[in-house]
Amino acid sequence: MAELSFSESNSVQRVVERVDRHAESPLHDFMLPIIEHVHKLIRETRPTHADWRKTVEFLTEVGHASDGRRQEWVLLSDLLGVTALIEEINTSRPKGATPNTVRGPFYRADAPRLPLDANISLDGIGAPLWVTGKVCDLDGQPIAGATIETWQANSQGFYENQQPDQQPEFNLRGVFTADAAGSFRYRTVRPAGYTVPSDGPVGLLLGDLGFSLRRPAHLHFLIKADGFETISTHIYDSSDPELGRDALFGVKQELVATLKPRGKADECSLDFTFVMVRAKKGRRAP
Ligand code: BEZ
Ligand code: FE
Numbered sequence: 001m002a003e004l005s006f007s008e009s010n011s012v013q014r015v016v017e018r019v020d021r022h023a024e025s026p027l028h029d030f031m032l033p034i035i036e037h038v039h040k041l042i043r044e045t046r047p048t049h050a051d052w053r054k055t056v057e058f059l060t061e062v063g064h065a066s067d068g069r070r071q072e073w074v075l076l077s078d079l080l081g082v083t084a085l086i087e088e089i090n091t092s093r094p095k096g097a098t099p100n101t102v103r104g105p106f107y108r109a110d111a112p113r114l115p116l117d118a119n120i121s122l123d124g125i126g127a128p129l130w131v132t133g134k135v136c137d138l139d140g141q142p143i144a145g146a147t148i149e150t151w152q153a154n155s156q157g158f159y160e161n162q163q164p165d166q167q168p169e170f171n172l173r174g175v176f177t178a179d180a181a182g183s184f185r186y187r188t189v190r191p192a193g194y195t196v197p198s199d200g201p202v203g204l205l206l207g208d209l210g211f212s213l214r215r216p217a218h219l220h221f222l223i224k225a226d227g228f229e230t231i232s233t234h235i236y237d238s239s240d241p242e243l244g245r246d247a248l249f250g251v252k253q254e255l256v257a258t259l260k261p262r263g264k265a266d267e268c269s270l271d272f273t274f275v276m277v278r279a280k281k282g283r284r285a286p
Helices: 011-016 028-045 049-064 072-079 082-091 201-208
Strands: 128-137 147-152 173-177 183-189 218-224 231-237 268-276
Touching: 011 028, 049 072, 049 201, 072 082, 072 201, 128 147, 147 183, 173 183, 218 268, 231 268
Parallel strands: 128 268
Antiparallel strands: 128 183, 147 173, 147 218, 218 231
């Protein structure tokens, strides 16, 4: 006769035996270890009824705070380092190649294509920044025609789509095409760092726990070229004091760059080389 009792020692087995392994579900391999780990966690941490009620209340609030415009679940995954870990597992690259980081919620797929040398700061507010760069392969060969898509926060730390009434549409966004030498250049303003949303359940709880909610100043890039893995990454300002405490664990030494003073007062320049890896057959672009 099948086991009827449910105890600490057989709880995993009692739940797992309910799973119909013949049912076709791509989730079997993923869900079974999750069930096992959750039971182990509960056995080890031994929450009281009240602890568990609070946990369920928190998760309920996270769900209620999420909608088409705001994603608290993604923020929870980001702040716990889970998104960065998934990125690591799925897109680790050979030494010398530019690593990927999370794309984040402020990307817009419809940014305008612009000629080289264009200024993406449409309101001209902030310290001028000249960006130059190159796209090449692991052998240092230029990748002519690569697409360079960039987006960034303004000098106050806000993206254009966070302030639709205060910033011009597509401010600080643009799509460029590398020239025959794989080079690109454009003008912008120096971005400021910012705080990830802190007014929802995730920001409030993790803030109370002492987690940093700050992101150091950075520029986002999405680099595409035929036959190469797409790079989705950030370039961080080396002078930002929050560099070691990025809320999203996105900073990597290879992605830190120095903004050098250039001519007049507050002007500066940034130069960066993106190194792409040839796409393996069957490997999806992120
Ligand atoms: C960002 O840097 O734009 C970002 C990425 C993930 C979560 C929040 C912000
Ligand atoms: Fe950002």
